Amino acid sequence: MNTKTKIALVTGGSRGLGRNSAIKIAQKGLDVIITYRSNKEEAEAVVKEIQSLGRKAIAYQLDTKDIRSFEAFIKTVGDHLEENTGSRNIDFLINNAGTALYAPIPEVTEEQLDDVVDIHFKGVFFLTQKLLPFINDGGGIVNISSGLARFALPGSSVYGSIKAGVEMLTKYMAKELGSRKIRANVVAPGAIETDFGGGRVRDSKEMNDMVAGITALGRAGLPDDIGGVVAFLCTEDSRWITGQRIEASGGMFL
Numbered sequence: 637m638n639t640k641t642k643i644a645l646v647t648g649g650s651r652g653l654g655r656n657s658a659i660k661i662a663q664k665g666l667d668v669i670i671t672y673r674s675n676k677e678e679a680e681a682v683v684k685e686i687q688s689l690g691r692k693a694i695a696y697q698l699d700t701k702d703i704r705s706f707e708a709f710i711k712t713v714g715d716h717l718e719e720n721t722g723s724r725n726i727d728f729l730i731n732n733a734g735t736a737l738y739a740p741i742p743e744v745t746e747e748q749l750d751d752v753v754d755i756h757f758k759g760v761f762f763l764t765q766k767l768l769p770f771i772n773d774g775g776g777i778v779n780i781s782s783g784l785a786r787f788a789l790p791g792s793s794v795y796g797s798i799k800a801g802v803e804m805l806t807k808y809m810a811k812e813l814g815s816r817k818i819r820a821n822v823v824a825p826g827a828i829e830t831d832f833g834g835g836r837v838r839d840s841k842e843m844n845d846m847v848a849g850i851t852a853l854g855r856a857g858l859p860d861d862i863g864g865v866v867a868f869l870c871t872e873d874s875r876w877i878t879g880q881r882i883e884a885s886g887g888m889f890l
Contacts, residue, residue, distance in 0.1 A: 641692070642775075643717070643726045644870050645669045647700055647763070648733030650679035652830035653780065656863030657730060658682055662691040664867050669713060669726070671698035671733065692720075700733045700759035701751065706766050714770060727775040728870045729767055731760045731802075734780070736832055738791045749794050756798045761805065774817045778869050779806045781824040781881065787889045799824075803881055810879030819878035823865050826885025828857040852887025861886070 644661045648654040649670025658668045659682070668686050672679035672695055679695035686693035694716065698709050714724035737744075737752050760779060771777070781803050784796035802822070809820035827847040829838035836843050837856050847856040865884045868874055 642666045642728070642870075643669065643721075644728040644730060645671075645713070645726050645767075646730040646732055647671045647698065648673070649730075650675055650682055650695070652832055653825060653828065653859050653862050653866075654730075654732040655682050656859035657732060657866040658693075658863075659685060659689070660863035660867035661728075661730075661870050662686040662689050662693065664871055665691070666728070666870060667692040669693070670695050671700075671709075673697070673699050673733070698733075700763060701754045703754070703758060703762045706763055710766055710770065725770045725772045726767070727772050728778065729764060729771060729776075730778045730780070730866060730870075731764065732780045732866075733759070734832075736834070737795050738836075739794070740791055741793050744794055752794050752798050756795070757801055757805070760802055764809065768813075771818060776818060776869060776874075777806075777809055777813075777820040778866055779803075779809075779820070779822050780866075781806075781822045783824055783826040783883060783885045783888050785824060786883065806881075807879045814878065819869075819874070821869050821874075821877060821879070822881040823862065823869070824881055824883040824885070825862050826851065826857050826883070826888040828859060828862065830859060847888070850888055851885065852890050855886065857884070857886055 644666050646654050646658045649658040650672035658670050662668050683693040683695050718724045734756050737748055779802050781799040784792045785800040785803055806820050806822045827837045844856050848854055862884050
């Protein structure tokens with residue numbers, strides 16, 4: 637990684653939307669750092685794919701629920717960057733890592749709710765907070781939300797509500813970091829065919845048909861529909877966009 641090349645950090649970059657975003661960002665000419673929670677082989681495969689594009693990449697293990705691990709993670713990444721670029725800084729942070737929770741309100745346990753809060757809100761908040769000294773002025777933050785923060789589907793009360801919190805947090809990030817010319821935006825996917833949530837949208841014909849029926853463009857989304865939107869927000873072409881929610885759902889529930 638050299639000092640002239642911008643660098644993006646993508647959490648949960650080993651599969652699904654994170655993987656697609658990392659590759660699309662690399663195609664825009666950035667070097668990429670990805671994190672993975674447990675599957676090192678998948679992460680290394682993404683690294684090799686990015687390297688095949690002529691960009692530099694590296695993968696680190698990170699559980700975004702484990703806030704106490706963030707400082708050691710940031711030091712490890714910083715040491716690598718300083719050795720290879722002369723700077724400990726990155727340009728873009730994409731808070732993508734996450735898990736699903738499908739449970740009706742009467743069945744949600746405190747442990748389940750805490751997990752979603754820790755991964756999708758506290759993790760996003762504190763990883764961003766701790767990385768702020770190492771994000772270059774003029775850089776950006778992209779937080780991944782969900783169409784479920786705009787419309788309600790039974791079983792997603794906790795997940796959708798926490799994502800709505802992330803969307804408001806993003807506005808505060810945009811406001812407070814504007815003096816550093818750091819932009820903060822939300823990308824909110826609709827239903828996407830990945831292994832997220834046990835692969836419900838991808839593997840269930842009934843679910844897939846339901847999604848297609850409520851979507852203006854007539855099908856469920858694919859990772860390729862999302863990664864390019866995230867990558868766009870890591871380019872100079874998006875320099876005047878901040879504090880915004882961009883929903884990439886093919887027009888669900890219009």
